[in-house]
Amino acid sequence: MSTTMDRDKAKFKARVHYWASKFEAHVTSVSVRPMRTKWASYSTAGRLTFDASLLELRDELQDYVIVHELLHFHVPNHGKLWKSLMRAHLGDYEKLGNELEKVVNNKALHRNR
Numbered sequence: 001m002s003t004t005m006d007r008d009k010a011k012f013k014a015r016v017h018y019w020a021s022k023f024e025a026h027v028t029s030v031s032v033r034p035m036r037t038k039w040a041s042y043s044t045a046g047r048l049t050f051d052a053s054l055l056e057l058r059d060e061l062q063d064y065v066i067v068h069e070l071l072h073f074h075v076p077n078h079g080k081l082w083k084s085l086m087r088a089h090l091g092d093y094e095k096l097g098n099e100l101e102k103v104v105n106n107k108a109l110h111r112n113r
């Protein structure tokens, strides 16, 4: 028997793989677990980790975190290129980012923000 948590996790991971193939990001593993200070992290080896509390957010906010992180496979910073890609795929991404910050304000997307 699968729990709601398992189903949400499977759905979230499917979204990650959907976006990863769209961006041709080399993802070797995706894990979802409680993280203390960050929403997400990735290693250059292609291992992505997402905070489990993302599972409680609505789809658009999940996509914001996923797309944000995956774009860093190609663009290491939050410069002009990164911003234009965020806008191209998510529309008004700044609004989503602000909404995310309000949900939990003690968590950064990652340390270099």
Ligand SMILES: [Zn+2]
Binding pocket: 068, 072, 077, 078, 109, 110, 113
């Ligand atoms: Zn970032």
